[in-house]
Structures are given as C-alpha cells and as structure tokens.
Amino acid sequence: MGERRCAALRVLVLQAAWALAGGQVRYSVPEEAEAGTVVGRLAQDLGLEAGEAEARRLRLVAQGRRASVEVSGASGALLVSSRLDREELCAKSAPCALRLEVLLERPLRVFHVELEVTDINDNAPVFPAARKNLSIAEFTTLPGSRFPLEGASDADIGANAQLSYTLSPSEHFSLDLEKSDERNLVPELVLTKSLDRETIPVHRLVLTASDGGRPSLTGTMELLISVLDANDNAPQFNQSVYTVHLSENATEGALVVRVNATDPDLGSNSEVTYSMSNIYPEKGINIFVLNERTGEIHLGGTVDYEDIRSYEIQMEATDKGTPPLSGHCKVVLEVLDVNDNAPEVRVTSLSVPVPEDASVGTVVALLSVSDRDSGANGRVRCWVWPASPFGLEATFAGSYSLVLREALDRERVSEYEVEVRAEDGGAPALRASRGLRVPVSDVNDNAPAFAQAVYTVLARENNAAGAELARLWARDPDEAGNGRVSYSVWEGGAAAASWSRSGGGSAGGGWRPASSYVSVDAESGRLWALRPLDYEELQVLQFEVRAVDAGEPPLCGNATVQLFVLDENDNAPALLPPAGSAPEAGGAAAEAAAALAGAGPVSETLWAWAAWGAPAGQVVAKIRAVDADSGYNAWLRYELREPRAKGPFRVGLYSGEVSTARALDEADGPRHTLLIVVRDHGEPARSATATLSVSLLEAAEAALAAGSSAASSSSSSRAAAGAEPGPGAAGAATNVWLVVAICAVSSLFLLAVVLYGASRWAPRAAVLSGPGPTTLVCASEVGSWSYSQRHSRSLCVADGAAKSDLMVFSPNFPPPPPGPAPKDTQPEPSALLDTVSGSALLACTISLFAPSLSFPTLVLLRPRSLRAMGP
Template sequence: MAKRAWFRGRRCHLFWMFFLLLWNNADTQTRYSIPEELNVGSVVGNIAKDLSLKISELYDRKLRIASETGKQYFSMNLAKGEMVVSERIDRESLCGQNANCLLPVQVIIENPLELHRMDVEILDINDNYPHFQSADRALKIAESTVPGMSFPLESAQDPDVGSNSLKSYTLSKDECFSLKVKDLSDGRKVPELVLEKALDRENKAVHQLLITALDGGNPVRSGTSQINVTVLDINDNNPVFDKTVYKVNIPENSRRGTSFLKVNANDLDEGPNGEIGYSIGEHTLDSIRSLFYVDPQTGDVILNGQLDFETAPAYNIEISAKDKGSPEMEGHCTVQIEVLDVNDNSPQIVLTSNPSPVREDAPIGTVVALISSRDVDSGVNGKVVLQIQTDTPFILKPTFSNDYSLLTNGVLDREIFPEYKVEITALDSGSPSLSSKKIIPIQILDVNDNPPKFSDKFYKVYVKENNSPGSIICSVSALDPDVGENSKISYTIIDSKAEDIPMSSFVYINSDNGSIFSMHSFDYEKSKVIQIQVQAKDHGSPSLTSNATVHIFILDQNDNAPVVIYPSAVMGSVSHQRMPRSAKAGHLVTKVTAVDADSGHNAYISYRLAEATDASLFSVNLHTGEVRTKRSVSEQDDSSQRLLIEIKDNGEPVQSTTVTVDILIEDGFHEPVPDYRKKTTELNQKSGKITLYLIISLASVSLLCLLTFFILLVKCARSSSGSSSCCMRRSDSGYKNPNRNLQIQLNTDGPIKYVEVLGGDMMSQSQSFGSYLSPMSEFSDFTLVKPSSTTDFTNTLNVLDASLPDSTWTFESQQVSRFSRNMYIFFYLIFIMSFTQARACVRACVHCFGESNFPPIERHFFYEAQPPPPASCFQELRKHDDKEKPDHRNML
C-alpha cells in the first residue's frame, strides 16, 4: 500500500510536469501534449484563445468536438472555451508500442461552418511493470558444456515506451553463470545466460537463479523470473543453426499453408544425439502459435492463419532445435517476419457534419457538408482521393489532407430537383485500386421564385341574361409550383370599371378558390360583354402575381316585347288613319313598324291581323307590317273601320304586343289628279333624276373600291419581303391603320348576318356603322345603326373567316396562303360595302321621291323585302344559344 501511495504521488508530480499545454501551427493544425491517465475534467487547452474566438461566440456558433477514434475522449467547456478530458486515456491501449501517440480531434463550428483539426499528443507515464511470460524457466545444461556458451532467456515485456520502457536485466549471483543482454534490431532486449565456468553435476546438480527486469522510469519498476538450471552429464554437443537470426518478408494476403522459410540446424553428435527436431519456442505467445507452424522434421516454417498488416506489421519467432540424446541438447534461432502491406482495405467516407438543407437561391460556393476519408492501409495503399458525380450542382473542395468541403457549384431549382442524392466515391492509390461509395441526401429549401400560373390566360364564359344574383358564373384556377406559404394563392379582381361602374358591383370572386359570382342580374340589352381582370397572388415574401382575363358573354333571352314605332298613338292607344273610298285592291293604307330590343331569332318580328271590322277588306303583310286593301272599297263598306294588329317576336316564350288602327274612309278624300300628259312628264323627269342619282352613286362607290384595292395591292407588294402576311400585319395590338381606326366585324350567328364598319380618328371617338344582311335572300337590306364601341380587328377577321364559304384559314397558316385568303376577305368586304351602300342610296331615293314614282324593277331589286324564311330555319336556330346578334330589319 505504501508503494502504491508513493506511486500516486509520483504520478501527480508527473502530471504537473508534463501538463504543459503545448501547441504549434504545422499545416494549419494545433497540437496539444498531455500525459496519459489524466483525471476527467482536466484541461487540455484553451481552444477559444488559440482559435481567436470570443467566449460569447461559442454558444451561438455551436462549437463542438468530434473524434475519429470512435470514443469521445475530450469535450468542451463552453463557459471558459477550454477543451477538457471526458474519459480516461490509456496510451498503451490506444497506441501500443508506438513512440508517437496522437489523437486527432476535429473542432466543428457552425454559422458559418468551419473545421479545425487538432492533434493531442498522449505522453507516456511509467504506469506498467516489466513482466515475464512465465515465472519459472527450466534449463538443462550438460556438464560438458564449454564455458562461454550462451542460453537465450525469455524477454520481459513492458507496455511503456521511451525512458519508461524496459532498460536492463540483473541476475542473482552465481559463480558459474553471468547475464548478457542482447539488443535486437527491433529495439527489444533479449537476456542470455552465459556459462562462465564448467559445470560439475556431482558438485551441484541444480542451479537456481533469479533474473530481474528493470525499466527506466522514475521510480524504477521491476519484474522477476526464476531460472532452474539442471546439470546433465551426457550429450555434450548442442544443435547449431546456420543463422542466429532469419529475416523474411511475407505479403499479408498469403494463403494458409504457405511455406515461406526453412531453418536448418546441425549437431556434431552421432546417432540419436545428432537427430534434431524443430519446434517453436516454449514461451511463444499462443496468438503467434496459431499463425505459424514449424515442421519438426524439415524445419519448414508454414503460415497457419491469416495475416493482417494493420493488426501486426511484424513478428519475432523463437525456434528451437533439440536432439534426441540423453540428456537432450538444444539450439535456438530467431525468425524475424515482416508482413508486407497489401491493398486489402477499402477507403472509408466519414461525414464530419450532417448535410445542411440548402435554399434554392443559395450562391455558388455555399458549404453544404464536411467530409473526411481514411484508409487503414499504409503508404500508397492508404492514399485516398474523393470524387463526386458530375451531373449534380455540387463540387468537393479539399481543406486538409483527407478532409473536404461539399460546396454548391450551380443553380438550384427545387421545383425540378427537390432533393439531390449526391454520390461520393473514395478511391485509394493501391494496385488494384479499391473504392467505396456513399450517398449523401441534400434537401433543397423552397424560395418564392415562381408566380402563380393560370390554366388559361383568357377565359370565355357564357351567361344567360336575367340570371339569379349570387349564382356562380365560373371558376378560375392557378397553380404555383412552390410549396408551403409560397404556393398558397389568393384571387382578387383588379379594380376597373365597365360603363363607369366599378367592376365589384358586377361580380365577386372567392379569394380562396377563384369562384366568380354575379352580384346582380345581367341585362343583355345594356351590356353584352363584361371583361374582368383576375389576379392570382401567392403568400410568399415577396409575393408574386399573375393575371388572367375573363370575358363574360351575356346571352340574350326573349325578355322584351316588340315596341311599335309607327304608327305612333300620340293621343292614346288608337292610331287614326284616312283613306279614300275610291281606293282599289292593294292600296297601301299604312305601315306598322315595330322593333324588338332582343337579338337573333328573338327579335324576328311578324305581323298578324287579329281583329277587324271587316276582315275581307284589309290584310297585313306578315313581315313588313304593311296594311293594304284586299279588294276595292265599295259604297256598302262602313266608313269607320277598326283594325287590331298583333305583333309577335320569334322567341320562346313568344312576346307580343298589339296596336289598334282606326281607318276613316272618306268619300271626298283623294289625291289630286293632274293632266295625264303633265303627270307622265313629271314621272319621266323624276325617274330620270332617280336613275341619274343611282348611276352617280354606283360610279362613286365603284371608283372608291377600285382606288382602295389598288392602294392595298401596292402596299402588299412593298411589304411582301417582311414576315407578316400581305395587307394585314399581326401584332399584339391587333390590326390598325396608323391614320384611321378602321375595324370590320362580321357576325354570322343567328338568322341575321351583319357587318359593322368601325372608324374614327385616333384622337376622336370611334364611330360604328352596321350592315345587317338576311341569310334567307340573295339581296339583303342595309341598315345604318347607331355608333358603337370599337371592336378588335383580329377577332373581326377571325369571325369573318369563319363565315366565308370553303375557307379554313387561320392567322397561324403559312404566309403564302394567308396572302390569298386576306385578299379574298378584303375583296368580299369591299363588295358587300359597295352593294349595301348602293342599296342604301336607292332606298333613300325611294323615301325621298316616293315608292310609287320609283321604277318597279329597281324597287323590287333594291327595296322590297324578300319572302320570309321558312319556320324550320327558326327551329334550327333556336338550338344555338350563344353569340346572338340583334335583328334590325325593321329599324328604318
């Protein structure tokens, strides 16, 4: 106990002697030196001071200690910035007989990520006693042995190194023996017993010796072994090996059963005294015996197990040769086996820090993870190079000898690759080279870099008028490829006005799902199209937006009854008309004119004589509303006639109105009849004037058309080398004339066709003139309608193209076909304009000069209405419920 207390005191003294916190910079690494067996909590060094860090930074930057040995021998005292011992350190278990014992330590600092490598040198203290494998050793020496003969003894083992290791041996006093210490090349000290004086068995048959092994520590530690020497008086020649020491190299991957050395010994004796048997020394460790075997007859040394250079790079085997004499004589030799390293260990990839998630907008060079590699092989076989796959936006940057940083090296996009599986390959430099792979998952964090995207940029919705307020009109939807808050979308309607009314008074949108609801009932007669801008906005920071246009087309319903324009009942509900009793059959009494605010077939008006004082006297034209006499008026007819005329539209349900016409037949009421010759002359003069006006009108219109056609042709020839089609250029703003806003719209839906010619200066309000054409007749009426808003020329041409026979051209067709088709369209429009304008002139003449004074052929060709379309046409038209246009046949 006293000895142990003394040792502890000495050990404490050694602690303060060796506990010098030494550090130096070599290859940017810090080294500390501490003795082994330090108490837990002992300070190794002040890392904060050595790394120039503030104490307050240690918590924020999460400084921590990592070890490559598997055990965490050190920890951090963040309050003081010191690295302290956290587990007992035994240098012998860590480094064995290696003189230099270094523990690699990695100091990892985050925010930003840094790696510092430090080496802690473990200094040896004299904490182990020299000891022998066996406490007793028996030797048999013939008395005839010549003095000076040496006998190898068992070497003592001391796990300490340096000055604390085994230094010397001592032998108890004996006049016949002395001790000789032999230094081997591997640093071991082998004691040998030397015979100093010839033995005399009869004088002393047994010699008992005590050998003591001493180390160089302070205090000195020792171990003893008993040697019993038995003196023999026969067989006076020992076997002698050819070599005292055999040296051999063997690869670590040699197969079991390989004979790699043959030892040989000679004995000068004859007979059984000269017969030799080989064996491994008695005091050889069992672990060595399991690896090697010596053939007792031939002396072949055979590999009996699997070598591993990383476990034991060298072996020393003692082989003895014994003869069969009596007593037995033996000789000894040492076999030094050096194991050659073979590249049999694959390199290892170690994650020093777990990979951090990376924002998709992270700049190039952002540190993602720290990686290190190691290979337990030595030399070239242990040199490792890390490689990364080339199809990822990451690179490896070496920091220390076997440490790397994984950095970003390209643009990241979470929507394309939300996570990367980065494959790291480690290759050593052995032959053949060995490799290993490791998959490192790297998650990409989302950034709000994608605006919401609508499924359609333009929505077309058809809603019937008189709809219920609060009913859903349509739903718009947008998608955002981002995730989380960045993908949540809110829908709003951009504040705008329609007819000076805020758009919010027309519709309402659900901000969560994009459903659009009507705020009130729509009226086709007030607004035919409502255009709203819907904005989708995500919840990212900053938020991103996108817009879509919703066109709400109001579909007409038959909700308006026909309105009588003429005759107008100024004084009441009855219109009063006069006619002469001399009127013949077909006499035009009056003309009832009505209009319907609806459009399409809902506005097609028919007239019917519902009631009459004398139904045989009057008739009403179904389509024109003209009231004519069916026969000549007789003297027996009442002078007062009342007609009830019913006016119906063609909608469902049918809307109708009535007008009452009182006709007073007067005997004395008649038109003045002049001289027949004079009347004929006046009629001829009027007819000549009308014909002259008609010729002038037609000539002017024809000249205007030819001039327009020539200008367009010249313009096309000049611009034929451009990318746009002739006479028309497609752009984002539509088709416009720089000097005049001329737009043409052709509607072909419903039973009535019409063309609108829109024009106006750039700075003035646009004007619109519509030509309404009946598809049921070869020649149709021409009607001037009130000015309307300008319509997009691109849409106009698309509609016009759809109405033309055998025409399927589009704006995306080839330019050659586009030229011919556009020319055909313009020629068709010019023809319609010319013809309808001429008919308008004729109709104006008819109204000015009177119907009866107009030549019958021209009146029939240009003026009188054609037969009405059959009822089956209207039944087919009722099946179509979209894009109905008003019928203004009776607006003149």
C-alpha cells in the first residue's frame, strides 16, 4: 500500500514538473545522421526512473513518413531509425522542427517532443541549366556592356546556402555581382574588350558557384558566347600577283588561271564576285573569259608566243555587304614555247644498307638526269624529298650524288623512303621522280640500361635454396645480337659487400662474395637465392648486376641490388653463465658472442643464496640470457613456472632479477628450486628454461657467500687479464707461506685440542649461560670482519644439551649436479660440532698466515655456547 502511494506521489511530482516546464522536450540532431544515433535520453528527460520506461511502455506515436526516429524500449533513449533529410522534411524553412508525440501508459500520458533537424552542407549549388548560349555582335557591342546571368540555387540553408561566383579567366569578359531584393548575389557578365569574330568566333567560359559550407561544394554552368558577324573585312586574294605560263599550243576553253579571294565575314558579307577591270594589251579582251562566281579564267581563243608573249589582267573581287568592299590582284600571263618532254631520272649505283654510324658526306647513290628538250625546256633541276637527312650534290653536267647530310639513328628511324624529283625549265615545267628505299643497318651504339639504378629486394631468412628473389630487366634498343642482353652478378672491387652483426663481413669470419649467396639467370634476369639466408649471419647484401649485350664490342650496364634479409624467430633464447663465472676481459660482448655461437645451453641449473629474514624485494639472483634474433624476436621476458603457488620468490618480467616476494622465515625451508622460463616475443615464441636452486642461510653466511663469490670472480678476472705474478715468484712466495703456516698450525692445533677438551668436560650449567655478543673467529681471504645480528641456530647433542652455534659457508664450491639434493649430506649436530671445533682454528690460521692459499670453508663460532672462549 505504501509503495502505491509513493508511485502515485512520483507521478504527481512528474506531472507538476512537466506542467511547469511547458510539457515539451527539445532535441537537436544533424541531418543524414546514421541509424542508431542517440538523439537524447528521453526517459531520463521525462523524469522516469530506470526500467520504468519499459514497464510503462514508453513509445512514439507513428506519424507516417516523419517516423524517422524511434524510442528504445530498454533504455528509453530516442534513436534515429532511418535517414533524415532536412531538405525533404522542411525544404528552405528554418528552423526545421519535427513535432513528435510520446505515449506513456499506466497511467496514460502524452508528451510532446520537438526534434530540430540541423542542416549540413550536403547539397551543391545547382544552375538552372548546364549551358547558357549568348550572342554578341562584334565591334558594335561596346566594352562595359552587361549581360545578366541566372544564378545558382542551393537546397541548404544558412551559411551552407550562401553562394559566391567565379568566372574562368578571359581577356574579353569579367564577372560582376549584384545583390537582389532577397539579398542573394546575381552574377552579371561584363564585356571588357571588343569582340572580333574573325579572331575568336566562339567564347567558352565556365561560371562556378561555391557555397559557404565547410568543405565548400561547387556547381558549374558553361557559357557559350557566339560572336555575330559585321562586314568589316574586304575580300583578300591569296596572291597579290598571279603569274601564269600558257603554252602556245593550249586548246580553246583551257583554264588559264583561277584566282581566289576570301572574305572572313559571314553570310552575304562573305559572298564574293570577280571581274576584270583592265587587260593589257586590249587584244586579250576577246581571248580570255572570266567566270564571275568561281574566278576562273578560261582561254576563249588562241595565243601565239611570236605574237604576244605576255598579258596583264587586273582582277577585282567584291563582296555583297552594305556597303560593299572590294580587293584587287594582278594576273601576269606569259606565253611559253611548247615543252612536251619530261626529265628522266636513272640510278646508276646504290649502296645500301647504310650503317647508322656512317659519317656525314657518305655517298649513298649515284644518279643520272637528262631531258630531251632544248634550251630552257631542257634545263633540269633536281632535289630530294624529304630534304633530310639526305641531299643531292652535282658532280658534273647531268650527274648527281645522293649524300648523307645528318647523322643516322636506327633506333629512331630504321628505313627511309627517299624521292628524287627532277623538273625541267619548260613552261609549263615537266617533272619526273624516282623513289629510293634506303635501309639503315644497326651498330652496337646503345648499352643495356636497367629500369632502375638501385633495386631494393626484401627476403626473409631461412628461404628455400633456389627461391626467386626478384626479376631484373635491362633494355637495349639495338637489334639482333646487339640487343641480346645477358645478366651476371658482378664481383668487381667493393661493389659486392655484405654486412653482418659484427659490423661487416659474414658470420663465418671472412669476406664472402655475393655470388655465394645469389645468382642471376643469364637470359631472363631472375635473381635466385643459392642457399638459405640467415639474418644472424647477414642483414644486408649489396652487389651489382651487370647486363652485357652480344655486340662487337660488347656494351654493358650496371644496377645496384640491395638485398635486405628480414629476421625470423628461428633462435631460442640462450642462457648466459652467471656473472663472475667467466673472465671479465671479454665483457658482455664476449658473452653475447658465445650465446650467438650456440654456447649457451637451453636449460641450466644455477645456484643462489638468501639470508633468513631477508625483506621483500631483495634481489637474490639475476638470470641472464640473450637471443640471436633482433627486434621483438629478441625481446625477452622471464616467467616463473614452478612453483605455481604463491612462493617466497618472484622474477622480474623483463629484468630477470629473482627477488623475495615477502620476508623469509624458517617455515620456508632451507632450499627452494625455481624453474624459470625465458621466452622471446616472436611468433611463434621460443623459450629456454633455467633451474635456480636457492639455499636459505644465516645473514652472515649469505653475505660471506656473496662476498666469496665476488672475490672468486675478481680473482678469475685478474687471472684472465694476466695480473698473476710469474711462475717463479709465485712458487717462492708459496713455499715461504707454507712453512710459516705449518709451524703455526702445529702450534695452534695443540691449543685447539686443549680448548676442545675443556669445553667438552665443562659443567652443563656453564654451557647454558646467557647470550653474549657474536664474535667472528676468522675469515677466509675473500671475507671480511663482521658481526651477525640475524638468526642463530643451536646445535644440540642427543641428550639435549646445547653445544655451540655454528655457521658454515662454502662460497667457492662448484654447484652440485642437477637432480634431487641428497638427504644424508649433513652430519649430526654433535658430530658436526666435534669435527669443526677441532679444525676451526686450523682453517683460520692457514687462512690468516697464508693469504695466497684459497680455503673455501669458513667456520664461525658463537662464544655464548663455548665456555672456553671469551666474548
């Protein structure tokens, strides 16, 4: 009952809030929004709680074509359901608002939602027509005349519909923009220079409209302007003087000459009629007949060379324009003697083909020319057509030589068709011609040329022997053997070089020729791999490929090939020896080289020490590994495989440092075996495993073990660097120290026996005395004086009496072989005390008096349990 009252109260509050707000929700969405776009959180804006929209069936009342949005029943959000086009919904109206009705049931409520569809620049300006034709008269239309044009329209609104206009460049027209009543720009075409139809009959311009959207959209309209003609040009003859040679035996009605006058105007302004204004001598008026329409002059009688040798006719051409314009020319008619024999051309010698390297002046053919006429009619002139690259040279009367005037190039022109033309001096002249075919023979004057000066070839390593790497091609425009190209790998000088990781040369330690890696097919130019490529051996191979033709002498061309070997993940990580186990003279480079050469094992057992109570984060050991690959293939990460449970140790993902995950306590046990996987980032990944055995010792033991290991490493480094004294000096020093040590040991051995007996037979109460400070009895040459403030262990005999605190370090012992640690390696506490107590001073004495000798065992006694020794 209370819940119903709360619900009713909420409805009343919502109704009141809705009434106060005006009962309307406004949203805005851009047109062309994709389906599924969220317009607004309708349920939340209406004050509905989560899930109430679906429970009360919040939905949109369908409104026909305007139903482009919908209400999500689950979220109550207003979504776009179909394409919204503002121009289709509201045309040019602004703003474009859609009124929607939202229905809510239980209780039934109707809400009004106003959705504003905002405009985007999705419509380009559109002209009424793609082309507009204009006609403007030449010369009569003055510059400054204006011709209104129809502007473009844009379906968008606002800035997207603000149009600007531009006109393609023209020296005769410009564009001016005028504002209309609606504040739209109306373009006007302005004439800036008078038109000349005979110069440019038609002007083609492009009017471009651009809107103000971002990005701007454009529309174009072509303006086709035709220039109307005016009679501003007089007829013009194509020659100012026509010279005509008429044979005296010409028949009546023969065409003497045809004059031609043209008028660049149009229509009647270009229609021309011909007339003879004057003829000298006047006797020619009855001899020549003129066609007024065609301008042809025909022979209406006979001419006699002995009577009149020449005539002059004044010609006039008049158009039909208003006013009419006219042009004039003169026809000179010469009556010539009869010439009825044409010249003859004979070839007496022809030397073909002509080599393309023939020198200028080489004689190609000998010609003989004759004419049976006499006088001028028998005088012959000859020439070659086309004029180049050959010419004629007269040797003596009637004989000519066809000679080479320019250098030949067979690759440009392989054969010439030459025509020798002859013309006599008759009137009219008679002509004859003789065609010659002159082929050009090839000379090896073009060296093979590669398409590229440098070829870059990418090849993955471990490719199959005989795989095709690339295809080279050289072009030789010569023919036959001069253009037949063969390919080879050129081993010339430093042109063939290879680089490996060591900085130059191959991984084998010496220079290898490029021909040991690749080969090129002599005919096809295909580049083959002779053997699988190894990125670790070779990264870049640069060599030259030579292309040689078969000419005499042969010509060649070279191209440089840069072969880049791409790395594959074909090398597993290689574990490096622990730091200090190898000489330091080589450094990291020597270790990396050993790993690259395959010296690193795939799996190795390493040893480390940790102190009881070591805090979290203390580095215990560092796993070192390298990968012969590069890039991601050589990026290593370290993972702890065993133990899988939360143990006391962890390993750095990329550093390889093994550190404590928490503080170590006695419950962790004396030894831990960690299985560490070293994995690269290649595809597929490769890995190596390392077994790390961590022994938990007392704090002082762990410190001395680390110090002993460092001293051993330093000693090995000095030995590798040649720091040891000579054999003679070392032997003499050793003998002296041995004598001193034996004497001291003998004396101290007796003292140790006495002290051991005293401590053995001392009363039990003295043995269980209070704790005292820890005292370091002695240390080996690699240790240092220190005090242990960490854990101490009580070693008791069978009857439970405490004997002594004992810490034993063996830092210089080699690690035990892999496998389970032996269970019976530690003696009983009492036996250990009995054994060490007597020999402790012996080891300490030898270590103190013979520093050149290395004893790996370090004995540390705590005086609180040995009554015989003072604090």
